[in-house]
Amino acid sequence: MMKTTKGPAVIIMKELCKFYEMGEEVVRALDSIDLDFMLNDYAAIMGPSGSGKSTLMNIIGCLDTPTSGRYELNGQNVADLNDDALAVIRNREIGFVFQTFNLLPRLNCLRNVELPLIYAGVGPEEREERAAEALKQVGLGDRIKHRPSELSGGQIQRVAIARALVNKPSIILADEPTGNLDTATSHDIMEIFGKLSDAGNTIILITHEEDIARFTRRIIRLRDGKIESDSRR
């Protein structure tokens, strides 16, 4: 089950820096990061708070741009794209899973999962079909008409994973996906990620729980904006 073969690189980061100015002081949130992710990587980014992992995740997710350095996603340098171009990249290349789930409470599961497809310009029938398929993949095929308020935390996070999957992104980016879940549910969710990885998806998750990171095949540790260690299993 453990794959060690390296596919082609999906993400290449070279001397990536992100500085924030806090008054007089310059905070080096990311300080010259060199990091690659291969196709079908299943990696965890770890580190104490303030280590720069949120900043890194924002840049990987194209929610933010680096101060300097190179960030290539699927062969495209996205370091200096504008807002709208980044939106398109996020829509096509990245599937987000958040700690706080971030489903829209007014919409049922199907509509929530459909959202990225709307922004991709997919027609209504195909949208519904693909959303239902994604929900089936996370084991919620029978809950498609439910609203988030009618589901448990674990189920809600599975809907969010379905939403991340639905547009067939290059990477799935999960930010503390189990942070709001109990241990048993967390393990359920990690099992789903494991299955998705086995199915060929590239998954990057950010966590501070060793227990969760152990489910992945690669652990990257950050400290003070630099990579402390990067180990594959």
Added chain:
Amino acid sequence: MKPGKRQFRYETLESLRMAIFQIGANKTRSFLTALGVIIGIVSITMMGTAINGIDLGFEKSLAMIGYDVIYVQKSPWSTMGQWWRFRNRPDLKTRYAEQINRIISTNPQSELLLAVPQISTYQASAKYRDRILEQIFALGTNGDYPRTASGSLTTGRFFTPGESAGDEMVCVIGDDVSSGLFPNESALGKTIQLKNSKVRVIGIYKKQGKFLGLFSFDNQVVMPVGTFEKIYGKEMFVTIRVKIRDEKQVVPAKEELLGIMRKIRRLPPGKEEDFSINEQKAFKSQLDPIKNGIAMAGIFITGMSLFVGAIGIMNITFVSVKERTKEIGLRKALGARRRTILLQFLIESVMICLIGGIVGLVTAFSITMAIETFMPEFPVRFSPVLVLASLAVSVTTGVFSGLAPAVTASRLDPADSLRYE
């Protein structure tokens, strides 16, 4: 369809759906927000309705004078306040009508059809047994009068040219005179007393209503010129009513009549006219400033109320953007572009305004219906133009008030927004 276009359509549909959700989820807030627009639209439409009503009443009145009749008189209508400027002009004579007709008949190209004399006084009174009506309008004319005047008869007939030429003591009376002197019986065939003379009623006019709410054709007594002169003397107010061939050719017709009158009056070239040629347009030019005044005041007031309403909507949309910061961040993370977010909030504010506009229109329409039902005298009129104008104003208000918050929303940083609690 191009992919971009298709995407735009899906995004718009999604925004519409979200707007409906949002408005439905915050009903009280949406209603209070829309209230400003509702009030604005009600005042706009009521104002428009009133102006339309004034127009309608005016048109009705003008139809009484006739669009195809021009009037030769001592003074012009448009300067009625300055009678003293014209009082030294020589009086007109009823025989001018005959002279004009003679000249018209020699000119086959004439724009004029027929001239009819009219001599009148507002100071007449009519009596039947012990009933007296004061301040009636006595009018002397000839058998052609009906061709130049509005109004048809309920019973009886108009006097014939023969009766007119013979100065017979006959008259046709207006509805108010008829009902005033003969409340319980038919006036037809009765003899009424005008000053010291007895005149037989041979016809009764249908009720016509007031002209501009000032002057009524219903209290007139119409009789042959000779009869009038026998009763009231010749020193009364003379008008020559001239029917023209085509109401669109008023200007050349007036020119022609001017020439004819100058000839009759023997005015040498270059000398100023000592008579005036009047037409219904003169009233219009008097009424237009009043109407415009009402319209200007109305636009100002409604503009203010809409402006206040728009600021309310802007405020609430800003609150809504703040509340939904996280949703905006999520949508951006999922691939929503700036214009998508912009559109979503714009659609929401436009929809609130549009709903407000429609509610306002329905309210205004109900008020109009109520006025028409309970106060039929009050001139109001609803029009499709008003509906379109109100809806256009609503949409504009929505765009105006939603734009700033929507732009703010569209520019939010996705990473920060996602972290917003």
